[in-house]
Amino acid sequence: xxxxxxxxxxxxxxxxxxxxxxxxxxxxxxxxxxxxxxxxxxxxxxxxxxxxxxxxxxxxxxxxxxxxxxxxxxxxxxxxxxxxxxxxxxxxxxxxxxxxxxxxxxxxxxxxxxxxxxxxxxxxxxxxxxxxxxxxxxxxxxxxxxxxxxxxxxxxxxxxxxxxxxxxxxxxxxxxxxxxxxxxxxxxxxxxxxxxxxxxxxxxxxxxxxxxxxxxxxxxxxxxxxxxxxxxxxxxxxxxxxxxxxxxxxxxxxxxxxxxxxxxxxxxxxxxxxxxxxxxxxxxxxxxxxxxxxxxxxxxxxxxxxxxxxxxxxx
Amino acid sequence: xxxxxxxxxxxxxxxxxxxxxxxxxxxxxxxxxxxxxxxxxxxxxxxxxxxxxxxxxxxxxxxxxxxxxxxxxxxxxxxxxxxxxxxxxxxxxxxxxxxxxxxxxxxxxxxxxxxxxxxxxxxxxxxxxxxxxxxxxxxxxxxxxxxxxxxxxxxxxxxxxxxxxxxxxxxxxxxxxxxxxxxxxxxxxxxxxxxxxxxxxxxxxxxxxxxxxxxxxxxxxxxxxxxxxxxxxxxxxxxxxxxxxxxxxxxxxxxxxxxxxxxxxxxxxxxxxxxxxxxxxxxxxxxxxxxxxxxxxxxxxxxxxxxxxxxxxxxxxxxxxxxxxxxxxxxxxxxxxxxxxxxxxxxxxxxxxxxxxxxxxxxxxxxxx
Numbered sequence: 001x002x003x004x005x006x007x008x009x010x011x012x013x014x015x016x017x018x019x020x021x022x023x024x025x026x027x028x029x030x031x032x033x034x035x036x037x038x039x040x041x042x043x044x045x046x047x048x049x050x051x052x053x054x055x056x057x058x059x060x061x062x063x064x065x066x067x068x069x070x071x072x073x074x075x076x077x078x079x080x081x082x083x084x085x086x087x088x089x090x091x092x093x094x095x096x097x098x099x100x101x102x103x104x105x106x107x108x109x110x111x112x113x114x115x116x117x118x119x120x121x122x123x124x125x126x127x128x129x130x131x132x133x134x135x136x137x138x139x140x141x142x143x144x145x146x147x148x149x150x151x152x153x154x155x156x157x158x159x160x161x162x163x164x165x166x167x168x169x170x171x172x173x174x175x176x177x178x179x180x181x182x183x184x185x186x187x188x189x190x191x192x193x194x195x196x197x198x199x200x201x202x203x204x205x206x207x208x209x210x211x212x213x214x215x216x217x218x219x220x221x222x223x224x225x226x227x228x229x230x231x232x233x234x235x236x237x238x239x240x241x242x243x244x245x246x247x248x249x250x251x252x253x254x255x256x257x258x259x260x261x262x263x264x265x266x267x268x269x270x271x272x273x274x275x276x277x278x279x280x281x282x283x284x285x286x287x288x289x290x291x292x293x294x295x296x297x298x299x300x301x302x303x304x305x306x307x308x309x310x311x312x313x314x315x
Numbered sequence: 316x317x318x319x320x321x322x323x324x325x326x327x328x329x330x331x332x333x334x335x336x337x338x339x340x341x342x343x344x345x346x347x348x349x350x351x352x353x354x355x356x357x358x359x360x361x362x363x364x365x366x367x368x369x370x371x372x373x374x375x376x377x378x379x380x381x382x383x384x385x386x387x388x389x390x391x392x393x394x395x396x397x398x399x400x401x402x403x404x405x406x407x408x409x410x411x412x413x414x415x416x417x418x419x420x421x422x423x424x425x426x427x428x429x430x431x432x433x434x435x436x437x438x439x440x441x442x443x444x445x446x447x448x449x450x451x452x453x454x455x456x457x458x459x460x461x462x463x464x465x466x467x468x469x470x471x472x473x474x475x476x477x478x479x480x481x482x483x484x485x486x487x488x489x490x491x492x493x494x495x496x497x498x499x500x501x502x503x504x505x506x507x508x509x510x511x512x513x514x515x516x517x518x519x520x521x522x523x524x525x526x527x528x529x530x531x532x533x534x535x536x537x538x539x540x541x542x543x544x545x546x547x548x549x550x551x552x553x554x555x556x557x558x559x560x561x562x563x564x565x566x567x568x569x570x571x572x573x574x575x576x577x578x579x580x581x582x583x584x585x586x587x588x589x590x591x592x593x594x595x596x597x598x599x600x601x602x603x604x605x606x607x608x609x610x611x612x613x614x615x616x617x618x619x620x621x622x623x624x625x626x627x628x629x630x631x632x633x634x635x636x637x638x639x640x641x642x643x644x645x646x647x648x649x650x651x652x653x654x655x656x657x658x659x660x661x662x663x664x665x666x667x668x669x670x671x672x673x674x675x676x677x678x679x680x681x682x683x684x
Contacts, residue, residue: 093664101661108653115648116361279486286475297465
């Protein structure tokens with residue numbers, strides 16, 4: 001059993017990280033009061049941007065092209081997310097429809113461009129990030145084997161972002177204001193907070209993070225852009241809800257989902273797991289989320305004003 | 316949302332009695348035009364001639380009897396998923412799960428079509444239809460129940476249901492109905508067990524068009540009657556406008572929510588039947604049918620009216636069936652079709668923008684008088 005856990009652990013973490021960063025992005029958007037079901041599409045845009053940047057810069061810059069690609073995907077996806085922000089904040093559009101449109105535009109537009117560039121619609125990158133052991137720490141018994149061997153640099157980057165996000169949301173005036181916009185925008189407005197600006201910021205942070213999530217998939221385990229992230233954006237949304245809109249809750253739920261998905265992915269080759277039907281493992285996160293929704297329905301921690309366009313005159 | 320779209324323009328134009336085009340039609344057409352303009356810009360940006368591109372796109376959908384038949388066949392699932400989304404919308408529910416509902420309904424229908432081949436054709440077809448409707452309705456029942464009993468948001472719930480359907484089909488098809496050549500699809504459904512109609516195919520010069528089209532038209536009429544002529548339809552719409560007022564008036568809102576989601580799911584399931592046992596002839600794994608999401612576009616563009624759904628489904632069907640021909644004749648990738656559809660949804664979602672512009676034009680005109 002220990003051997004199985006140890007051998008799939010690095011994969012589970014690699015799978016968790018893009019989920020985590022994307023769900024964290026969703027957290028910023030939804031805490032500011034804007035529902036973001038466009039996470040899936042934003043991940044696709046991130047994956048596309050990084051694939052394009054890395055594949056074109058790699059001959060010139062070598063491995064540092066990867067980091068430029070990650071940065072580019074954050075910036076471009078943040079810009080792309082402004083489409084959603086504009087529709088939901090300025091035009092009072094139904095945020096769910098706008099998010100759906102975002103998903104569809106992202107899926108179609110990126111493949112459209114990719115086909116113009118490569119012909120096939122797929123973009124390969126020459127090399128992704130390498131897995132590295134963390135010096136000294138990887139020698140700690142048990143923990144070292146699980147957490148500090150064969151890790152990607154992006155894993156640590158994302159965990160750092162998680163820490164910063166937690167601090168920003170709960171320990172700074174900015175975080176308080178952002179959360180106020182999602183709970184009671186009229187009160188925030190009365191206190192002098194620019195609700196529109198905060199929501200724009202929330203949505204663009206979600207875009208940047210989701211873009212990073214898509215890019216992380218590309219530079220860690222996929223290595224190829226193919227126009228989809230296989231529902232990970234929706235899984236991130238599920239983790240956001242399952243984690244009850246809290247950073248640490250999200251960390252726990254994304255790891256839980258990441259681990260479950262990895263178990264499902266490798267169950268064919270691990271004899272001890274092959275008895276469990278793949279369907280149960282794969283559908284597990286979604287069923288669990290449904291159950292969680294029911295269990296939490298009485299005391300859901302969802303932001304109060306989520307999905308509501310800001311109406312200054314409302315009380 | 317629905318309120319705004321449903322509202323008819325009052326047109327306080329004084330003595331001016333020109334035929335007033337209803338506001339939703341104007342808004343829908345504007346969204347279509349803006350989407351087509353966006354598509355033209357994209358074609359131009361990638362070094363193609365937009366006029367040539369559109370010429371082949373429309374030709375590909377309409378230039379011969381066969382291609383018109385293919386357009387109708389492509390539009391058929393869209394009519395049904397569009398009706399599904401529109402029906403739920405009228406009750407104030409957002410059914411983003413049409414994809415999963417059509418997948419599960421289509422799965423049951425395919426299972427029946429592949430297993431009960433001994434039955435005489437009319438009975439078999441009836442069983443296939445019922446299986447599809449049942450599967451879709453079941454997939455709509457769960458979000459409906461959770462919404463009614465626990466106030467769980469139907470959007471999140473239907474998204475989860477989509478993926479549960481996705482993985483169910485992913486594992487069950489290879490296990491029980493594996494195809495002869497590929498692991499990723501089910502066995503081919505025999506012509507006798509499918510919705511294929513030789514006389515229709517001959518009428519349209521060998522096109523894909525099948526009995527599904529009649530199902531779509533029939534469903535459109537039924538939905539129209541339910542929504543506009545029955546007590547149930549009135550109660551459903553009433554719940555969509557104001558849930559609390561409906562409850563106060565003594566309507567069983569919770570029951571109606573469940574019922575509405577079941578009917579919406581059933582319609583989408585029927586869409587799955589027309590897609591898998593009519594248009595495609597088997598079921599693929601690892602794909603959430605895009606028709607489910609296009610259904611949102613169809614419903615939105617149609618302002619949730621059944622006849623509008625029919626019209627906009629035909630339009631989207633034409634885009635989808637013409638894009639292959641355009642891709643063959645020019646360098647424009649077929650994804651331009653999906654991009655145009657996605658852009659149209661975006662503009663339909665932000666119809667406030669279009670309405671503001673229209674209001675401005677109107678007030679300017681009035682100012683001139």
